[in-house]
Amino acid sequence: MSTPHAILIALLEKPSSGYDLARRFDRAIGYFWQATHQQIYRELGRMVSAGWVAVVEEGEEGAAASRKKIYRVLPVGREEVMRWARDTRLSVDDRNVFLLKLRADAVIGPLGLGEELRRLIDEARARLETYREIERRDFGAAHLTRAQQLQYAILKAGIHTQTTWLAWAEELREIVDDEAA
Amino acid sequence: MSTPHAILIALLEKPSSGYDLARRFDRAIGYFWQATHQQIYRELGRMVSAGWVAVVEEGEEGAAASRKKIYRVLPVGREEVMRWARDTRLSVDDRNVFLLKLRADAVIGPLGLGEELRRLIDEARARLETYREIERRDFGAAHLTRAQQLQYAILKAGIHTQTTWLAWAEELREIVDDEAA
């Protein structure tokens, strides 16, 4: 659902060909967002039709399909990224989508993500509290069987994830809110 | 790709109807694994055809489609879970799938996940080292612009995730390896 926007943001950072995008998605971007080259070409085609991006063919005219095509974002596409960042309501489970929004904020400029960040923090706190309650209720015993230890480990994975994310998000608040920097 | 196995494991824990499964996926299981009721019914149908699960209709014979159907895992389905846990090679990005395997281990008994856990730990360490290199290379400067701070924050999300996961995984090793407990 956010793949076209992931591509738009990558193109805002640097106009690229489909092939280049695929490589970038395999490298840096790919650490938190994946897209195969088929997805990329499909979305690029759609976004050209939608008027979000423009394409310039590089090199000689004649050389047909194998010539490099450089895509760049048009103002409409840029607007679309801003609209998406503003209107798409995320949950804490959409951590990676929020990272995508941060990337958009970094390349376009302040998008006012502070409000959503605060909401996500509240949601993460509530989730964490739920986990803590389960912890108290189900895993307070002195001795736990192997199965219980494993179930507890699964719960702890959730507790750690929320806790770490909250610490990260609190730190981020200062940067996101500081729109004058 | 792991949805049918997620359902099998849930059914091993407790035979349920499709409706009950949907509720369980909305609650506890849903914290790290989602499935809509349509997916559940679809997979249950397939798994009955495959002979992995059996279905018993509860209540009177006549009452047609709206009667509760209780599904339980057959030995073949149980074998399939073990095969899947053994043969499916995960990456650190498949954290939730690994949690699923842990859940399977908790309900079936030791599946020998220690080896895979060690491999995932190695992978996470390598990933973390990559992040640390990027950190040193790109974000060592005294003053960072707002955009750089945001990009750094994105990187830090990755660093924190790996670090936390590694600490969790190290702790888990003792439980997973101790097959005699």
Place this chain on the structure above:
DNA sequence: GGTGACATGTAACGTGTTACATGATTTC
């Protein structure tokens, strides 16, 4: 008798994945 929860399903659609396909350019 109406509302909400229980309970199961079908149909259509969009996206992501895998396989297939082609040709140009670079490097050894």
Place this chain on the structure above:
DNA sequence: GAAATCATGTAACACGTTACATGTCACC
């Protein structure tokens, strides 16, 4: 001149999502 990489695309399939559809049961 062979192999690897660059570069773009089509086709088929699987899966997840959303909308639609139906009927029961319990409670007020």
